[in-house]
Amino acid sequence: MYDVAVIGAGVVGAAIARELAVRGADVVLVDAEDDVGNATSKANTAILHTGFDAKPGTLESRLVARGHTLLSAYARRAGIPLEPLGALLVAWDDEQLAALPGLREKAEHNGYRSARVIGASEVRAREPHVGAHALGALEVPDEGIVCPWTPTLAFVTEAKRHGATVLLSTRVRGAEPRADHVELATTAGGVRAREVVNAAGLGSDTVHRMFGHATFTVTPRRGQLIVFDKLARRLINHVILPVPTAMGKGVLVAPTVYGNVMLGPTAENLDDKRATESTEEGLAQLRAKGAHIIPELLGEEVTTIYAGLRAATEHDDYQVSFHPDQHYTCVGGIRSTGLTSGMAIAEHVAAQLGQRHGLDLGEAPAPDGLPEPPRMPPIGQAQSRPYQQPERIAADPSYGQVVCFCERVSRGEIRDALCSDLPPATADGLRRRTRAGMGRCQGFFCGAAVRRLLDDGPDAPLTAEVDQ
Amino acid sequence: MNDTTDVAIVGGGPSGLAAAIALRNAGVARVSVVDRESAMGGIPRHCAHPGYGIRDLHRVLSGPGYARHYVQAARRAGVHLRTESTVTGWAPGAGLGLEVTSPGGREVLHADAVLLASGARERNRSARWVPGDRGAGVYTTGQLQQEVYFYRRPIGRRALVVGAEHVSYSAVATLRHAGVSVVGLVTELSRQQSYAVFHLGAAAAFGVRPMTGVRVRALHGKPRLSGVELERLDDGRRVVVDCDTVVFTGDWIADNELARLHDGIDVASAALGPVVDTSGATSMPGVFAAGNLCHPVEQADIAALSGRHAGQAVARWLVERDTRVAQAGVPIETDASLEWVHPGRVRSTGDLPARGRFILRPNRFAAFTALRVTQGERTLWHGRGRRLTPTRPTLIPAGWLRAVDLNGPALRIGVGD
Numbered sequence: 054m055y056d057v058a059v060i061g062a063g064v065v066g067a068a069i070a071r072e073l074a075v076r077g078a079d080v081v082l083v084d085a086e087d088d089v090g091n092a093t094s095k096a097n098t099a100i101l102h103t104g105f106d107a108k109p110g111t112l113e114s115r116l117v118a119r120g121h122t123l124l125s126a127y128a129r130r131a132g133i134p135l136e137p138l139g140a141l142l143v144a145w146d147d148e149q150l151a152a153l154p155g156l157r158e159k160a161e162h163n164g165y166r167s168a169r170v171i172g173a174s175e176v177r178a179r180e181p182h183v184g185a186h187a188l189g190a191l192e193v194p195d196e197g198i199v200c201p202w203t204p205t206l207a208f209v210t211e212a213k214r215h216g217a218t219v220l221l222s223t224r225v226r227g228a229e230p231r232a233d234h235v236e237l238a239t240t241a242g243g244v245r246a247r248e249v250v251n252a253a254g255l256g257s258d259t260v261h262r263m264f265g266h267a268t269f270t271v272t273p274r275r276g277q278l279i280v281f282d283k284l285a286r287r288l289i290n291h292v293i294l295p296v297p298t299a300m301g302k303g304v305l306v307a308p309t310v311y312g313n314v315m316l317g318p319t320a321e322n323l324d325d326k327r328a329t330e331s332t333e334e335g336l337a338q339l340r341a342k343g344a345h346i347i348p349e350l351l352g353e354e355v356t357t358i359y360a361g362l363r364a365a366t367e368h369d370d371y372q373v374s375f376h377p378d379q380h381y382t383c384v385g386g387i388r389s390t391g392l393t394s395g396m397a398i399a400e401h402v403a404a405q406l407g408q409r410h411g412l413d414l415g416e417a418p419a420p421d422g423l424p425e426p427p428r429m430p431p432i433g434q435a436q437s438r439p440y441q442q443p444e445r446i447a448a449d450p451s452y453g454q455v456v457c458f459c460e461r462v463s464r465g466e467i468r469d470a471l472c473s474d475l476p477p478a479t480a481d482g483l484r485r486r487t488r489a490g491m492g493r494c495q496g497f498f499c500g501a502a503v504r505r506l507l508d509d510g511p512d513a514p515l516t517a518e519v520d521q
Numbered sequence: 522m523n524d525t526t527d528v529a530i531v532g533g534g535p536s537g538l539a540a541a542i543a544l545r546n547a548g549v550a551r552v553s554v555v556d557r558e559s560a561m562g563g564i565p566r567h568c569a570h571p572g573y574g575i576r577d578l579h580r581v582l583s584g585p586g587y588a589r590h591y592v593q594a595a596r597r598a599g600v601h602l603r604t605e606s607t608v609t610g611w612a613p614g615a616g617l618g619l620e621v622t623s624p625g626g627r628e629v630l631h632a633d634a635v636l637l638a639s640g641a642r643e644r645n646r647s648a649r650w651v652p653g654d655r656g657a658g659v660y661t662t663g664q665l666q667q668e669v670y671f672y673r674r675p676i677g678r679r680a681l682v683v684g685a686e687h688v689s690y691s692a693v694a695t696l697r698h699a700g701v702s703v704v705g706l707v708t709e710l711s712r713q714q715s716y717a718v719f720h721l722g723a724a725a726a727f728g729v730r731p732m733t734g735v736r737v738r739a740l741h742g743k744p745r746l747s748g749v750e751l752e753r754l755d756d757g758r759r760v761v762v763d764c765d766t767v768v769f770t771g772d773w774i775a776d777n778e779l780a781r782l783h784d785g786i787d788v789a790s791a792a793l794g795p796v797v798d799t800s801g802a803t804s805m806p807g808v809f810a811a812g813n814l815c816h817p818v819e820q821a822d823i824a825a826l827s828g829r830h831a832g833q834a835v836a837r838w839l840v841e842r843d844t845r846v847a848q849a850g851v852p853i854e855t856d857a858s859l860e861w862v863h864p865g866r867v868r869s870t871g872d873l874p875a876r877g878r879f880i881l882r883p884n885r886f887a888a889f890t891a892l893r894v895t896q897g898e899r900t901l902w903h904g905r906g907r908r909l910t911p912t913r914p915t916l917i918p919a920g921w922l923r924a925v926d927l928n929g930p931a932l933r934i935g936v937g938d
Contacts, residue, residue: 280647284781331652333738354774357647359655440609443627450624455607458557461622494776495645496660498558501667504674515559516671 055081055218056412058237058246060225060260062086063094064201065387066252067208068395072403074215075424076414081244082209082217083237085224085256087478088485090205093254094392095485096329096361098278098318099309101125101135101197102393105160105168106142106297111370113390114163116401120394121195124204127396131211131426133203134310134433140196140292141176143187145345149296150188156296157191168193182288184345196292200310201392202485203429208395210427210474219475220244225253228263230379248412250382250402254364255326257372257385264381269372271386273326273362274301276318277335279343282493283434285314285353293346301363302389304342306350311460311488312434313356316343322365331360356493363388373401377410427474430466432488439463456506456515457499459492467503468511483507526553526601528835529619529632531608531779534563535821536812536828537638538591538600539577543832545598549839552600553630555621557607561595562588563640565821567666570694576822577829587821611783617807634835637780637795637803637810638828641773641817643688646740649772653740656747658766662692665768669699677766681749682706684770685713685720685731686912687820692768693723704764706731707751712886714912740767771912773817780810792817792861792882798850798868799922801831801875802838806847809835816863816880819914823876830875850927851896853879856935858909860884867925867932878916881934883909893937894921897930903938 059070062084070082086092101124104117128135144150153170160168169192176183176190213219220241227238228249237244251260258271286308295303301320309315319335336358343350365388366372372386382402391398406412431438439445439452440461446453451465470477470486477483480503484490489503496503502515527549530537533556544552560566565573568584575581582590595602605623612618612629619630643661658677660668668674676699682692685708696703706713706729713720713731723729732751739750741761748761775794780786785805787796794815795803801811811831812824819827838845850868855861860882864874881892887909894902894917902921909915917934925932 284778329743330654330739330741333652336650336652354644355647355650358650358652440607440622441627446622446624446626453622453624453626454605455557455622458607461607461609493648494642494663495647497642497645497663500660500664501672501674504668505672 054234055079055244055246057248057250057406058083058235058244059250059252061252061254061256062089062205062209062219062221063092063252063254063391064090064205064208064395065254065384065391065398066250067205067212068399069250069252069384069402070212070217071208072396072399073414074212074217076403078412078414080212080217081220081246082212083220083223083225083239083244085222087222088482089209089219089221089475090202090485093361093364094205095202096278096359097201097276097363097389097392098305098307098315099199099201099392100292100307100389101137101199102390103165103193103195104163104390105165105193106156106302107163108369109159109162112373113371113394116371116394116397117390118164119400120397123396123400124199124393127426128199128204131207132429132431132436133207134200134436135197136308136310136433136435137195137197138291138308139192139194140294141180142191142193142294142296143176143183144189144296145186146188152296153189153191160193167195180290180293182347182349183293184348186345198292198307198310199392200433203432204392204395206475206486207427207429213474214427225260225263228260230264230381235380248380248382248406248410250384252384254387255362257364257383261383261385264376264379266383268374269366269368269386271326271364271366273323273328274365275321275323275328275360275362277331277339277358277360278315278317279336279339279355280309280357281314281316281350282354282356283312285350286312288347288349289314304339306343306346310433310435311491314350316350318361323362326362329360329362331358335360354493357491357495373398375405375409380410382406382410430469430487439466456502457489457492459494460488462487462489464506464511467506471506471511477507480504480507523629523631525631527551527632527839528553528634528636529630530554530636530638531619532556532563532638532640533558533561533602533604534638534640534812535565535587535591535825536640537563537636538595539825539828540636540638540811540832540835541595541600542598543829544836545600547833547836549836553603554595554600555603555606555608555619555630557605559605561592561602561604564663567663567670568691569670569698570691573821577825578822591825608779611779633839634807634809636831636835637808637814638812639776639779639814641775641813643769644772644774646769648774649769651737651740653750654743656740656743656745658746659740660766660768662688662695662768662770665692666695669695676701678702679704679764680766680768681762681764682768682770683737684708684772685710685715685733686771687715687719689770690715690719690723692770693727693729696768697727701766703727703729704762705729707735707737708733709736709754710886710911714910773813775814775817777814783808789861789865792863792865796852796865798866799864799872799874799919800834800838800869802834802868816882819880827875834872848927851925851929851931853932853934855881856933858883858885858887858936859934862934867922867927870923870925870927873919873922877919879919881915881917883915884911886910890936891938892917893935895933896926901925901932
């Protein structure tokens with residue numbers, strides 16, 4: 054019997070599993086996908102939010118602000134790519150310009166006091182390539198960008214090192230609360246745990262119903278995103294946000310921590326929780342927006358296009374509820390802010406499990422009392438990469454053997470990922486751990502070699518010539 | 522760790538190796554070719570079909586045989602060949618230096634002259650803005666050929682080939698070699714663009730004919746591709762072709778990162794490679810470029826001849842650089858019927874381009890067309906009966922260079938009597 058079963062190995066479930074495992078609980082993390090972070094957590098805008106634009110007074114507002122602090126500190130210790138670039142929320146017409154002071158006041162209601170309104174000339178001075186119609190902006194200096202994948206991988210790695218069990222490709226079929234535990238039925242057999250935490254993201258309403266609750270429904274909200282070539286990175290210095298609307302935060306242009314520039318997302322409410330395809334209409338919409346925001350952006354090459362689904366609900370806030378009698382906790386309806394707030398959600402859930410569910414957890418240790426988190430591979434463009442490190446290459450020449458040329462990923466890094474606590478099952482999984490194959494050639498030069506190492510092992514020889 | 526050479530060549534494909542051999546033959550002592558792959562030879566290494574070497578070597582070789590020929594010739598010529606060496610940028614400071622990572626370490630390679638010969642790659646589905654699912658089974662020809670010929674990977678059952686230019690037929694041959702049936706080739710253009718022998722050969726041998734005037738609208742299926750949605754451009758009708766594999770062929774883009782990363786190197790707005798003059802010199806003194814980086818793409822023998830030409834020019838530049846006054850020269854512009862012209866700048870009325878020809882890249886089909894080169898009001902050359910085919914070269918002679926006014930307005934090439 055486990056202490057806690059966490060359903061869903063996205064960034065939120067991973068953060069919860071880490072928090073509980075570090076504090077001594079015997080945790081099992083269950084996910085239907087073949088990798089952690091393989092749904093909403095892998096395809097989002099990767100913004101480090103301050104929560105300045107949240108709805109004041111909500112749980113989301115509080116947890117995003119707290120999560121910003123926790124994730125920033127954790128990222129430094131674990132080597133997670135994170136760049137506090139600051140954001141400019143740009144007004145493109147008089148109506149939007151008039152809305153900026155109100156947004157600043159809202160930020161203050163959310164406890165964020167560093168935002169300020171700047172004029173058109175300052176916008177242009179700081180973002181020389183921005184479109185001609187920028188009338189002013191709200192500067193939000195603490196918004197940033199973060200690697201969307203490494204946090205989840207770090208959390209699960211750390212949880213595993215504290216004894217957590219990870220069950221992938223395992224779908225939860227049903228739940229039966231008993232007097233002192235819950236019986237979960239899964240595609241890989243029964244799982245028994247004293248407490249169950251539902252962090253199933255797009256499936257969180259389905260799991261919620263397994264416990265007899267129908268207080269929310271997840272409507273997948275698709276976001277299509279276009280990633281431009283690294284040669285576009287010179288065009289922007291900040292995250293460039295639009296004035297938000299009822300449908301979400303709107304289309305932004307932001308650098309990525311890998312040195313690309315991202316344009317998106319769209320916001321389309323759908324019924325199908327698997328509809329992760331991009332569409333002609335979506336790309337046309339983004340193209341038009343992008344041409345307006347950074348006209349030169351459309352002159353650069355597109356490296357990749359993808360779409361993700363946010364777990365939106367009919368409510369304005371996270372759907373977090375505690376059901377001690379059922380040994381059940383729901384952490385549903387977490388949208389794009391979950392990447393930032395995940396560690397704060399975990400802290401909140403752990404406290405409540407201790408207080409209200411009587412779960413026996415150790416004291417929350419002070420950050421300096423924690424064991425060092427795992428040191429994650431430096432895949433950020435602002436970090437020193439192995440190919441740039443003479444000492445590292447001297448100690449192990451495989452770090453100088455570049456296999457993925459566009460992203461400068463070495464055989465040594467691919468080997469490390471394949472031999473890690475959490476090895477990838479697919480080429481996509483390897484890409485998220487190393488960047489291999491995510492560059493401008495999209496496999497033209499390196500795809501076959503990367504697949505060779507994935508299929509045949511990290512020491513497989515790479516064929517130099519066609520044998521005759 | 523640092524190293525010094527007379528000439529550093531980035532890219533060990535046909536153009537880079539041919540340039541290196543030419544430099545050694547011209548008496549340059551230290552010539553280094555730096556290539557990131559584990560073997561020299563470039564793209565022909567994985568093009569396992571004949572047709573290589575006709576114009577430069579006057580014989581017919583397979584792609585791998587052609588690559589081997591150049592590697593051996595370069596070795597015999599005393600070229601320093603460095604594989605598994607990735608140039609990641611320009612070293613800061615005075616002079617020309619390349620930052621290089623290899624299993625041997627991280628170093629700066631200083632050189633008196635640098636020749637960029639990094640070639641080109643095919644645009645993938647995202648670079649072509651093709652929406653839809655991201656299922657497996659989506660290739661470019663480059664990846665497909667490496668999967669098949671290097672690693673003997675299973676590819677799929679039924680493939681659609683996007684494109685109908687030379688390389689598209691190379692993809693068809695690769696797919697057939699791998700036991701994949703080819704359901705068709707599609708091109709947005711109104712005709713296929715390759716040699717009749719390839720086109721008719723594919724039709725006869727494999728029953729594959731190009732569908733023209735057709736655009737790819739979306740890819741469907743995950744985790745594996747299940748179909749490609751096509752649209753006929755004339756009537757907007759759509760159809761989903763049932764297939765588990767799609768190969769995006771051609772639509773080449775210059776692998777131009779190093780040129781783009783150097784502020785002193787002008788990059789062509791259409792061809793996207795560095796702008797070079799008739800000797801292969803870029804706007805940055807001491808930096809030259811050749812091959813398919815400059816003209817994405819011509820066949821390998823043309824790239825090799827481009828490299829040989831630039832190598833000879835680099836050798837002359839090394840001797841003359843202290844005495845020769847650099848001219849700004851004049852750019853060559855094209856009219857709407859042409860995508861680009863190579864070379865794109867004239868800085869000397871005496872230096873002919875490779876093969877004594879300018880390469881034009883049409884963006885429309887036309888037969889028996891008149892072309893004209895003008896400078897201001899002056900017509901420097903005109904010729905009739907030229908054929909224009911998109912993705913293919915139209916060549917014009919270069920004798921008119923003698924009449925160019927290097928202090929005059931831009932040159933212009935276009936259709937006109």
